[in-house]
Amino acid sequence: MKDCQLTIPSVIYSGQGTSGKVAEIIQREQAKSVLLFTGKDIRKNGLTKTVEEICQQVNLRVVDDLAAEPSVADVERTIQAAGGKVDLIIAIGGGSVMDAAKLASIIIGADYTLQDLLQDSSRAVKQMKTVMIPTTCGTGSEATCNAIVAIPELETKKGIVSDCMIPDYVLLDVDMIARLPAPILAATAVDALAHVVECYTSKKATVLSDTYALMGAQKIFHNIRKAYKNPEDLEAKLELMVGAFYGGVAITGSGTTAVHALSYPLGGKYHIPHGVSNAILFAHVMAFNKRGCAERLARLCDVVYPKQAGTSVDERADYIIADIANVVQETQIPVSLEKFGVKHEEIDFLVESGSQQTRLLVNNCLELSKADIRSLYEKLF
Numbered sequence: 326m327k328d329c330q331l332t333i334p335s336v337i338y339s340g341q342g343t344s345g346k347v348a349e350i351i352q353r354e355q356a357k358s359v360l361l362f363t364g365k366d367i368r369k370n371g372l373t374k375t376v377e378e379i380c381q382q383v384n385l386r387v388v389d390d391l392a393a394e395p396s397v398a399d400v401e402r403t404i405q406a407a408g409g410k411v412d413l414i415i416a417i418g419g420g421s422v423m424d425a426a427k428l429a430s431i432i433i434g435a436d437y438t439l440q441d442l443l444q445d446s447s448r449a450v451k452q453m454k455t456v457m458i459p460t461t462c463g464t465g466s467e468a469t470c471n472a473i474v475a476i477p478e479l480e481t482k483k484g485i486v487s488d489c490m491i492p493d494y495v496l497l498d499v500d501m502i503a504r505l506p507a508p509i510l511a512a513t514a515v516d517a518l519a520h521v522v523e524c525y526t527s528k529k530a531t532v533l534s535d536t537y538a539l540m541g542a543q544k545i546f547h548n549i550r551k552a553y554k555n556p557e558d559l560e561a562k563l564e565l566m567v568g569a570f571y572g573g574v575a576i577t578g579s580g581t582t583a584v585h586a587l588s589y590p591l592g593g594k595y596h597i598p599h600g601v602s603n604a605i606l607f608a609h610v611m612a613f614n615k616r617g618c619a620e621r622l623a624r625l626c627d628v629v630y631p632k633q634a635g636t637s638v639d640e641r642a643d644y645i646i647a648d649i650a651n652v653v654q655e656t657q658i659p660v661s662l663e664k665f666g667v668k669h670e671e672i673d674f675l676v677e678s679g680s681q682q683t684r685l686l687v688n689n690c691l692e693l694s695k696a697d698i699r700s701l702y703e704k705l706f
């Protein structure tokens with residue numbers, strides 16, 4: 326038994342049209358000024374309409390020009406342009422938008438910079454409360470204490486971690502993903518699935534993170550194929566959103582492992598979307614990890630697929646690994662690295678860069694040597 330702690334957002338709404346709850350939040354916080362982080366496409370698709378209308382009663386500033394997969398410089402520029410402190414920060418978007426809003430909430434008005442936090446995130450202090458409204462069902466950023474930024478000079482990504490970034494309000498509104506293109510839904514939901522499975526098998530897993538990881542796994546395994554095949558199935562989509570949120574909570578309490586670690590160089594250098602690079606690695610890494618976490622995979626199987634009870638630990642672990650591969654296949658996520666322009670001769674870079682992701686590799690149930698990492702990347706060609 327080990328002592329553990331978990332910080333989660335204070336108020337969570339889930340359902341259809343819940344982004345309208347921003348009106349109550351503004352009142353509750355007595356906010357007179359709001360900074361809205363979002364994206365131009367998200368605005369064009371009308372997803373910010375309700376919130377922008379509600380915010381007519383306050384002083385509203387909108388930031389919608391953050392670069393995709395933003396670098397440290399991009400985030401610094403955006404935060405600089407956002408101006409001074411406000412009463413409330415709202416984010417409507419995917420992981421990058423929410424991460425930038427979370428960083429803004431600890432940087433605007435503070436006496437340290439983003440660069441300082443990259444060196445030492447323990448300096449962070451929350452400056453403003455945040456409201457997160459995700460428009461995908463994957464990153465879990467609406468729950469986590471992490472913000473990921475690209476480091477172009479090192480061709481990789483880095484996470485800044487601080488409990489001060491845990492959002493205050495989360496609005497899971499299925500209307501936000503009702504028209505999400507199927508390939509994006511698939512990739513982001515597989516990312517969420519990786520969060521729960523990795524967190525459950527992580528060395529840092531605790532009794533608190535386990536609950537969220539298991540419940541998240543149950544929701545995502547049972548709904549990802551349904552939501553992909555039938556875009557009208559809003560119930561399945563809301564289950565995915567809640568599952569992804571649970572995945573975010575699990576990340577805060579535990580931590581992702583080798584799937585995410587080895588995925589970062591693929592995103593950092595070749596710009597493979599985060600969910601896709603995780604999907605490419607997911608089943609291979611779990612198959613490698615099996616001898617270190619077979620018990621855990623079997624217990625996960627007991628919760629998600631109770632009908633498998635009675636089979637051996639080995640069989641139940643294999644069942645989950647095979648189901649992960651099946652999810653990736655049925656949601657038609659492209660798994661060929663060559664399609665993304667990654668050539669076999671670049672494997673040395675991948676091994677070197679992947680092995681430097683020590684923040685996450687230390688969580689992996691098995692230690693990975695450089696030879697292990699090489700053999701995992703070899704499987705992708």
Ligand SMILES: [Zn+2]
Pocket residue numbers: 464516517520585599603
């Ligand atoms: Zn992820």
